[in-house]
Amino acid sequence: MLKYIGRRLLFMLLSLWVIITATFFLMRMAPGNPFTSEKKLPPEIEANLNAFYGLDQPWYAQYWDYLVGIASWDFGPSFKYKSQTVNDLINSGFPVSLTLGIEALLIAVSFGVLLGVTAALFHNKWPDYGSMVIAVLGISVPSFIMATLLQYIFAMQLKIFPVALWESPMHTVLPALALAASPMAYIARLTRSSMLEVMSNDYIKTAKSKGLSRSAVTVKHAIRNAMLPVVSYLGPLSASVITGSVVIEQIFGIPGLGSHFVTSIQNRDYTVIMGITAFYSIILLVCVFLVDIAYGLIDPRIKLAGEKKGE
Amino acid sequence: MDTDQLRKEDFELVGVKIEETEKISKPSLSFWKDAMYRFRKNKLAMLGVLLLALLIFMAIFGPYMSGYDYRTNDLTSKNLPPSAEHWFGTDELGRDVFTRTWEGARISIFIGLAAALIDLTIGVLWGGIAGYKGGRLDEVMMRTADVLYGIPYLLVVILLMVVLGQSVGTMILAMTITGWVNMARIVRGQILLLKNQEYVLASRTLGATTPRIMARHLIPNAMGPILVTMTLTIPTAIFTEAFLSFLGLGLNPPLASWGTMASDGLPALRFYPWRLLFPATFICLTIFAFNVIGDGLRDALDPRLRK
Numbered sequence: 286m287l288k289y290i291g292r293r294l295l296f297m298l299l300s301l302w303v304i305i306t307a308t309f310f311l312m313r314m315a316p317g318n319p320f321t322s323e324k325k326l327p328p329e330i331e332a333n334l335n336a337f338y339g340l341d342q343p344w345y346a347q348y349w350d351y352l353v354g355i356a357s358w359d360f361g362p363s364f365k366y367k368s369q370t371v372n373d374l375i376n377s378g379f380p381v382s383l384t385l386g387i388e389a390l391l392i393a394v395s396f397g398v399l400l401g402v403t404a405a406l407f408h409n410k411w412p413d414y415g416s417m418v419i420a421v422l423g424i425s426v427p428s429f430i431m432a433t434l435l436q437y438i439f440a441m442q443l444k445i446f447p448v449a450l451w452e453s454p455m456h457t458v459l460p461a462l463a464l465a466a467s468p469m470a471y472i473a474r475l476t477r478s479s480m481l482e483v484m485s486n487d488y489i490k491t492a493k494s495k496g497l498s499r500s501a502v503t504v505k506h507a508i509r510n511a512m513l514p515v516v517s518y519l520g521p522l523s524a525s526v527i528t529g530s531v532v533i534e535q536i537f538g539i540p541g542l543g544s545h546f547v548t549s550i551q552n553r554d555y556t557v558i559m560g561i562t563a564f565y566s567i568i569l570l571v572c573v574f575l576v577d578i579a580y581g582l583i584d585p586r587i588k589l590a591g592e593k594k595g596e
Numbered sequence: 597m598d599t600d601q602l603r604k605e606d607f608e609l610v611g612v613k614i615e616e617t618e619k620i621s622k623p624s625l626s627f628w629k630d631a632m633y634r635f636r637k638n639k640l641a642m643l644g645v646l647l648l649a650l651l652i653f654m655a656i657f658g659p660y661m662s663g664y665d666y667r668t669n670d671l672t673s674k675n676l677p678p679s680a681e682h683w684f685g686t687d688e689l690g691r692d693v694f695t696r697t698w699e700g701a702r703i704s705i706f707i708g709l710a711a712a713l714i715d716l717t718i719g720v721l722w723g724g725i726a727g728y729k730g731g732r733l734d735e736v737m738m739r740t741a742d743v744l745y746g747i748p749y750l751l752v753v754i755l756l757m758v759v760l761g762q763s764v765g766t767m768i769l770a771m772t773i774t775g776w777v778n779m780a781r782i783v784r785g786q787i788l789l790l791k792n793q794e795y796v797l798a799s800r801t802l803g804a805t806t807p808r809i810m811a812r813h814l815i816p817n818a819m820g821p822i823l824v825t826m827t828l829t830i831p832t833a834i835f836t837e838a839f840l841s842f843l844g845l846g847l848n849p850p851l852a853s854w855g856t857m858a859s860d861g862l863p864a865l866r867f868y869p870w871r872l873l874f875p876a877t878f879i880c881l882t883i884f885a886f887n888v889i890g891d892g893l894r895d896a897l898d899p900r901l902r903k
Contacts, residue, residue: 296739296742296743296746297746299743299746300742300743300744300745300746300747301746303743303744303747304747304748304751304752307752307755308755311755311756311758311759312759314759421640421884421887421888422884424883424887425831425880425881425883425884425887426880426883427835427838427839427879427880427883429838429839429842429858430858430876430879430880433858433862433865433872433876434876436865437865437869441865441866524748528748528750528751531843532839532842532843535843536862547843547844550754550758550843550844550845551844553758555758558754558755558758562751562754562755565748565751566747566748566751569748569751570746570748573746
């Protein structure tokens, strides 16, 4: 197990290094320099600015500084807003994004599992078809369309929820739903197929023949094992929630990290794009890593196979 | 049936004809015929095929139907609701939304297909070579793939679009630069399963070269999972295009893609909902069609599900 964790950790760091290096060199390739504006800067000021941000150094020194900066949790300055650093943006935006993300995650997991279990228990009957139609729709409707749709119906037409902004718990409902829709659909499908597989196992027959009630068999015996694929999906799920929130925050005008990211893209604020990308990558990779480790701990069968193949 | 009605004649021996016990009464079905049969019985998947056929038909002929050009502005008729003149209404520059929608269909489907084909080519080559050669080469190739696999897909795409500029070509490049890894892993897994089969050994004994074994034996037998993965890559690519355009990283005007149309329509949602409604509906329908076709193919091709 330790060997497995070490190996995964190594690959995580490698992936991180690749993406940070790639962002660094891509941003150097980007057209224009950070101080390009309508007014031409006097050369002395430009030289001063370059010196202040370390841009007068050779590229390898800049690269090294950047790597060291990220390793010490410093994601660099913003060139468009002189007084702001990427760390400021993260500190102000990430808590909001995190709240939204966790809310969406809870909705996705609870409703997804509910739908999936219902579908499996009523296999090939109408609740099954109903849940799977919802699931296919959830997968086919991109989050930003879902968001505008919800906004149009529930906020503009029915006026049940506020249209946008981030002020009260009521404000969080629509964005969280929009963000949760497609992961919920995936979880529903995943749960359904793994429930169907589990329900055909011998130990379920044993439980039934011992005279346990249908609900006891489902809750105590089936769901616990059927949850394993769902647990392994939590890593990619957190990824889709985080990247999905970029566009959702934009639509609902939520002051989260996603909005800052979009703003920096629209302003072509390269250092902020770089910094937030690096931050997102770290969060995502750590999530996937933790989920995989947790998965190995939950399911003892995985450990053996994992160690044997060394994967 | 009532027992009184049973007569002795009903139990006469009909006789066994030896030659007929060996007769195969059902026509023999190849794997693909069998899979196609099961695919055709899947109603949802057939609905997807029908939808897709319609969408492709409209993508080819739609832009010529209404008699409007997708890029001609007409400021005297802007933001018109759907009518007999403009079937899907017009946008803020008076362009015909119907024509633009099908122009967008061309771009979306083209991007989807191109991304899937490039992923397929790189993935099959990479995964095929790694799986077949094995050993150290496999280790190096698959570890590279693992590292790339860890990199968040959408972030890479966003980053590349910011730097490389916005065009159909850069979009496809951005999507495929890490997109092929998934295909490579699946192909490798299949090749590892297949390469020790007797028919591969037989072929090699007969002197077949490695490329021939790959092309004639391994890849065709791994076609099922490859096809499914490819079908499911297309909706991802279409989604990514729409997502990027929505972020303002998509194609530049006057090009019409569903994502840019939806993004332009969003601020006007309250007053001119059709400008968002039409492209959004077709994005969903296309993704839906590819998803159900992919699911149908997987169910039809997966031997474990066969009864």
